[in-house]
Amino acid sequence: MGQKINPLGFRLGTTQSHHSLWFAQPKNYSEGLQEDKKIRYFIKNYIQKNIRISYDTEGITRIEIQKRMDLIQVRIFMGFPKFLIESRPKGIEELQMNLQKEFHYENRKLNISITRIAKPYRNPTILAEFIAGQLKNRVSFRKAIKKAIELTEQAETKGIQIQISGRIDGKEIARVEWIREGRVPLQTIRAQIDYCSYKVRTIYGVLGIKIWIFIE
Numbered sequence: 001m002g003q004k005i006n007p008l009g010f011r012l013g014t015t016q017s018h019h020s021l022w023f024a025q026p027k028n029y030s031e032g033l034q035e036d037k038k039i040r041y042f043i044k045n046y047i048q049k050n051i052r053i054s055y056d057t058e059g060i061t062r063i064e065i066q067k068r069m070d071l072i073q074v075r076i077f078m079g080f081p082k083f084l085i086e087s088r089p090k091g092i093e094e095l096q097m098n099l100q101k102e103f104h105y106e107n108r109k110l111n112i113s114i115t116r117i118a119k120p121y122r123n124p125t126i127l128a129e130f131i132a133g134q135l136k137n138r139v140s141f142r143k144a145i146k147k148a149i150e151l152t153e154q155a156e157t158k159g160i161q162i163q164i165s166g167r168i169d170g171k172e173i174a175r176v177e178w179i180r181e182g183r184v185p186l187q188t189i190r191a192q193i194d195y196c197s198y199k200v201r202t203i204y205g206v207l208g209i210k211i212w213i214f215i216e
Contacts, residue, residue, distance in 0.1 A: 079120025124196035
């Protein structure tokens with residue numbers, strides 16, 4: 001089977017669920033899909049610009065959007081929500097107001113809530129952002145990967161696989177480096193595997209980071 005299919009889409013309906021929950025007519029489906037994409041981009045961009053976090057990551061793991069005729073419910077799953085609350089106590093209210101103005105939600109109520117992830121370093125998105133921050137600071141990719149694996153082991157996971165591709169450490173020829181620790185059964189549908197694909201821009205060019213985590 002190889003790795004030609006997204007591990008999350010491969011497990012929809014078993015261990016994974018959709019991040020957008022709504023129904024629409026076929027002619028309106030593409031508009032709703034683009035709206036969800038813009039909402040997620042707006043939220044991530046707002047938090048990145050307005051919140052100063054001491055970690056190398058924003059801590060956003062995923063954003064779930066539920067739509068009804070009169071209500072749009074947005075749930076932000078974060079690994080470190082206390083930085084958002086402490087730095088801007090009214091940050092959620094401001095985000096909600098700005099989002100409502102941006103998309104002109106006059107006849108629909110918008111509600112934004114934050115859910116804390118119990119073990120942040122079990123999530124591949126947070127690990128990918130951590131590795132990206134290390135690579136931007138010119139830390140050796142092997143040291144960055146080793147530290148990420150240590151954080152994952154402390155979070156009690158069963159296995160992790162990390163792959164980095166591009167001009168690693170500024171080498172002239174692009175290559176792919178990967179490392180696996182523990183078990184990562186990619187072909188087992190019932191295995192609870194989380195996955196992330198992340199791009200980071202460095203002074204040497206764009207590097208691609210892929211992370212598979214076997215939770216249970």
